[in-house]
Amino acid sequence: MEALFWGCLVGGILFAVVTVLLGDILSGAIDGVLDFLSVDFLNPMVLASFITVFGGAGIMLGNYTELTSWLQIILAMLAALVISILLYFGYVRPMENSENSTGFSIQxxxxxxxxxxxxxxxxxxGEVMVRVGASNTMHIASSFDKQPIAAGVRVVVVEVADGVLRVSELEERKGEM
Known part of the structure; x- marks a missing residue:
């Protein structure tokens, strides 16, 4: 039984080291392999932590308690399950929800x-600069009102047609800016 626990612990540690060193390469190579399962908590980080904690907890239970082998396995699995759930809800899921995209549609x-x-x-x-997110983007534009608009004038995008922003001069009220 001790060999099983040591194998899980060493395998989990090796997986962590390889992931840190070659994570981007491996991610590209096995991207989508487990997509058929479509279960969020079967994340490689969660699975590796389960295996590693299972091995470590099993070794500790074997060395510091007088429990039977089956009870060691059950308690090691419970410890691994608790740590994996904490890892999933405390780290993996919040990180998935925090992903941002800088992409936008011209519409x-x-x-x-x-x-x-x-x-x-x-x-x-002509050309108009519009702030999108944390950056400025430049776009081809035409006058919506068919009136010339000088450089430096603030405008509002009225519509987008055929990839061209149709803009009108922004009329600001007194006191606003």
């Missing part, structure tokens, strides 16, 4: 405020 820009960087002629195209 989402309608209603946003921007600034003209290249003047917009009455019937032509």
């Amino acid at each position: 989402e820009l309608a209603g946003r405020i921007g600034e003209v960087t290249i003047p917009l002629p009455a019937l032509g195209y």
